[in-house]
Amino acid sequence: MITDHLSVLIIAVGLLGAFFTPIIGLIRKEMCSLWASFIILLQFLISIFLLYQVIIAGNISYWLGGWEPPWGIEYAVDLLNAFVLVIVAGICFSVSIYGRKSLGFEVPDKELPLYTLYILLTTGMLGIVVTGDIFNLYVFLEIGSLAAYALIAMGGRHSLTASFNYMIMGTVSASFILLGIGYLYVMTGTLNMADISALLPSLYGRPVILVAIALLVVGLSIKTALFPLHTWLPDAYTHAPSAVSAVLSGTFTKVGIYALIRVMFTVISPSYVIETVPVMSILSWVAAIGILAGSLLAIAQYDIKRMLAYSSVSQIGYIFLGIGMANKLAMTGGILHILSHSLMKVGLFMVAGAIIYRTGIRNIYQLKGMGKKMPYTMAAFVIGALSMIGIPPTIGFASKFYLAWGALGAGEWVFVVVILLSSLLTAVYFWRIFENAFFGVHEDIKKDEAPISMLLPILAFAVITVLLGLLASLPIGIIEQWVTGVLP
C-alpha cells in the first residue's frame, strides 16, 4: 500500500521534484513555478493525509529501507509532527502561488535556481519535522539552511551581506547542534530519538548531558532567532525577496522551535529539563525579555519589512515563553502560537510584498492612501495585525489566551504582565500603519490592487486567521492531546 510509505514519500517527492526542476526549466522557464507549486501541493496533501491518519490511527513509524531502528533511519510521525507538517507544507504551497508574480518581479530571470532551491527549502523543513533520527534532523536542517542562504541572497545588493551574516550565524548554530548530537550519541550510542530517550534516564547524573543540552539549546535558539541571538534575522528578512521572507518567517523559525520541542520534551525527558536542570525556566525568562525587546525594536523601525522582522523576534518570544513555562496550558498556547504566528506573519509579509510589488514603497510613513489604492490587501493586513495584537475573534487571540492562562496557572505573574503588556506594544507599531494607510487622505485614489495570484493567498490567510480564531478548539484539541501525552 502506498499509504504506508507516505511519511517517506513526502520527502522523496520533494527531492525528486527539486531534481527535475532544472530539467523542466530548460524546456520552459515559466513552468518552473507551476511545477514547484504542484510538488509542494502534493506534499501538502500528503501532510494533511498524515495528520488525518495520526488522528484516527495513532502514531506512524516508518523504517527507511526496512532497517529496524536503532540501525536504520526512522521516520516517526506523531500529532505534533503532523500538525507542524501541515502548517509548513500549507504555507510553502500558498507562498509558492504568491511567489509566481512576486518573485518574478523581485528576482527576474532566475526561475531555475529559485524554484529548485524553494522546493529544497520546503523539503528540508519537512524533513526536519518528519524524521525520527536526530542526525537526520541535522542533515535536513543544513539542506534547508543552505537553500535559505541562497534564496535570501537573491534579494539584491543588501541581501548579500544579510545572507552572509546569516550563513555565519547559521553555521555556528548548526555546528553547535551537531556537537550536541555528538555528545548524545557518545553517551547513548544511538541516533534514534526514541532509543535515545529510552537510554538517557540512566545517564542523567552525568554532566555531559548538560553540555549536550546547552549546545542544542543554544544552537536551536540561533536558528529560531530567540532574542539575544536574533541578530541575523532582521537583515535577512528585510532584504530577502518578499516571498522568501514570508516563507522563512512563517516556517523556518517554526521548524527550529519544533526541533527544540522535540529534543527537549521527547528525546530528553521533560522532568529532567524542567525540574533537575532549570533549562526551561531560563528559556522562558530569556523569551520574556525577548518579547518586550522585540516589540520595542519594532516600534523603532520605519521599513515595513524590518518592522515585521522585529515583530517576529517578539512573537518567537511568545512561543518560547509558552514552551519554557512547560505546563500544559502554556505549552498548548506556545504550540498554538506556532500556527497562529505563521498564519499572521506570512500574511503580513505577503501584504508587504504586494505593496512593494505595486508601489515600491517600504517606508511605513509613505503608505498614505494605501487603504484606497489596495483595499483588499490592506484589509487583510488589518486582520493580520489585529490578530497579532490579539483582538478576538482571531487565532492570535486564542494563543495569547492560552499563554496568559498558562502563566496565571503557574503563578508566574511577571509573564502574565509581559504577555498582556506586549500586545499593547504590538498595537503601537501596527497602528502607525493603520493611521497612515487609511486616514488622512481625502481625494480619490485610483484602485490599483495586487494581481489576483498574489491577492488570493493573502486573502486566504486573512480568512483562515479569522476562521481558525472562531474554531480554535480544533487545533487546540490536537495540541492538547499531544501535550497531555508528553508532560507528566
Add this chain to the structure above:
Amino acid sequence: MIFSVDLVLLLLILVLAVASIMVKDLLESTVLFACFSFLMAVIWVEMNSVDVAFTEAAVGAGVSTILLVAAIACTRRYEEER
C-alpha cells in the same frame, strides 16, 4: 609519558589553524588551510577512520582549496589594511 604521534600532529594542526587565520595574504592562508585539512586527514588515518580520511583528502583538502583559490582569483588576494 609517551608522546604519541597524533599529539604532535594535533599540535601542528593548531599551529596551522592559527597561521592560516593570521596571515595577511589570502592565498597563503588558503595553502595553509589546505595543509591543515591534509594533516587532519592524516590524523584520521591514524585514528582508524580511513574512509573519512579519504573523503577529507579529496573533498576537504582538494575541493575546498580549489574553491577558495577560485574565489580569491575572482576577488582580491590581500586583506585590506584599515
Add this chain to the structure above:
Amino acid sequence: METVTSFGPGLAVLVSLIGAAMILIFGRYPNIRESISIIAGIIKFGIVASMIPAVMDGKIIELKLWEVLPNLPIMFRVDAFGLLFGLIASFLWIFTTFYSIGYMRTLKEHAQTRFFFCFAMALSSAIGIAFSANLFTLFIFYEILTVSTYPLVIHIETRDAMSAGRKYLLYLLTAGIFLLFSIIAVYHYTGTTDFAPGGILAGKGIPVNMLYLLFITFMIGSAKAAFMPLHSWLPSAMIAPTPVSALLHAVAVVKVGVFTATRIILYIFGIDLMKETGLALAMAYFVAFTIIVASLFALTHDNLKKRLAYSTISQLSYVILGVVMLTPAGITGGMLHILNHAFMKITLFFCAGAIIVASGKEKISEMNGIARQMPLTMIAFTLGAIGMAGTPPMAGFISKWYMLIGSVEIEQIPLLFVLLVSTLLNVAYFAPIIINAFFKEPDKELSYKEAPLFMLIPLILTGIISLVLGIWPDEPLAIVRIAVQSLTGGT
C-alpha cells in the same frame, strides 16, 4: 427559571453584521447604503422587541453557538437586564441612523461608507455584549467594539482627531487587556465564565487578596464606563462627529462599560460576595467621588459637547452607584438609569449636533438667543436637561428616586447627600445653557434656521420619549423588576 432556545439573539447580532457587509458592497450608492442602514436597524429592533413577551413571562432565551476555545463557547442568553440594554441600543440606532444621514449629508462629510459600516459593526457588538451569556463572549464583542469605533472617533482625520484616537485606543485597549486578564483569572479559578445571578466567584476558595485584585482589574477593564481616573478618553473622543458622540459616547460604548461593570458586580461577584468583602461600599464611595468631581469638571467647560461628556461621566457613575447599593431599590434605580440616561443624553447630543449643523456654534457662550431661531431643538434640549437634573415628571427623576431610597436602605447618608449635591450641580451646569438660549439677546442678527428634518425629527422624538418614560415608567420598570427579582429573590 425556564430557558428556551431561540435563534433570536444570534439573529439580532447577525442582522447588523450582514447590514455592515452590504453597506460595504453598496458603498458607491448612498441611497441604497443608507436604506440598508435603516432597514437593518428596524429589523434588528424588531428581533430584539420580539423577545420581550418571553422575557416578561420570566423565561430566559438562550442560544449556544460553537465552542471557540475548549469549554468557552460563544453563547447568548437574553435575560431581563440584557434585553433592556439591547432594546435601548437597537431602538436608538434607528433614530441615530436618520439623524446621521441628515448630519453627514448636510456637512458633506467624506468616507461616509466607512462611517456607516463602522456604525453597524459597533451596534452589532453592542447587542452582542447585551446578550452575552458569558464573559468570554462579552470580551470578544467588547474588543470588536473598541476597534470598530476607532475609525468613527477619528472621522475628521485632523491632527487633533488622530491624537484623540490614539488616546481612545490606549485607554480602551489597556482596558481590554485588564479585562482579559480578569476573565482568564475567573476561568482559571472557577472553570466557567458564565454569568449567574448569584455570582460565580463565591465559595470557590479564592484568596481575599485575589478577589480584591480581580475586582480592581475588572473595574479597570470596564474603563469604557469612564470612571474618574480612567475617564479622559471620553472628552477627547468628543472630537468625533456628533451622531457618533450621541449614540456611542453617550449611549452604546459607555453604556457597554456600565453594563459590563454591572454584569461583573452582580453576576460574577454576586451580591453576597460584594457585601462580605466590603467591595460594594468601597466602590460606592469611589463612584460617588466621580459623580461630584465630573460634575465640577463639567462646569468649567465652555464647549457644549465637552460639557455633555463630563455630564455623561457623572451620570454613568449613578448607574454603578445604584447597583453597588445592592438593595432591590438601588439596583432598580441603577438599571433604570441606563435607560433613562440613554434617552435624555442622546436628546442632548442630538441638539448639540443640530446646533453645530445649523449654526456652526460649539461654545455655550456663543449661544445667546439661539432658541429664537431653533425653538424646537432648544425645547427638546430643555426636556433632556431637566431630566438629567432629576426633576419630576422627567424620566431621570424616577431612577434617582429609587437610588435615594436605596441609599437610605443601606443607611449611608453621605451617599444621599452626594445624590442631592450632584442634582444641584446638574442644575448649575445646564441652567446657563438654557438661560443663554432662551433669555439672552443675541449679539448680532441670527440668520440660521432649524436643522434639517432628518435631524430635527429624531431629536424631538427622543425628547418626547424621555418625557413619556417619566410619566409612564411601568413597562421598563416591569423588565427591570424581573431582573432584580432574579438577583435578590424579592421585589
Add this chain to the structure above:
Amino acid sequence: MVLDIIFAKYNYIIYITLMTIGFYGMIGKRNLIKKLIGMSIFQYSIFLFYVSAADVSGGTAPILLKEPAVYVNPLPHVLILTAIVVAVSTLAVGLSLVIRIYKEFGTLDEDKIIELSR
C-alpha cells in the same frame, strides 16, 4: 595530576582550542574569506571530536578482517562523511556569496561593506 588529565584527553582539549580559533576567525576577522576559513576550522573541530569519540584504543579500522578484532565504531565516520560534504557545500555557498559581494561592493572588508551599504 592536571597534566595526566591533559594528556589523557588531549584530543578533546585540542578540539576545543581549534573551535575557539575557528570562532575567532569567524567573528574577529574582517575579511570575508578569512571568516569562511575560520568557519571551516570551526566545523573541522567538531569532526575531530566525532572521530576521536569513535576511536577505540587498540582498535582497527572498520574493515572486515579474517580473524576477530576490535573495530572502531564506524557509525560516526559515516556521519562525518555527510557532515564534511555539508561543510564543503556551505563553504561553496559562502564563497559564491563572497564573489557576488565583491562584485557589488568592490571590497571584502566587512567594515567597508557596512559603510557602503548605509
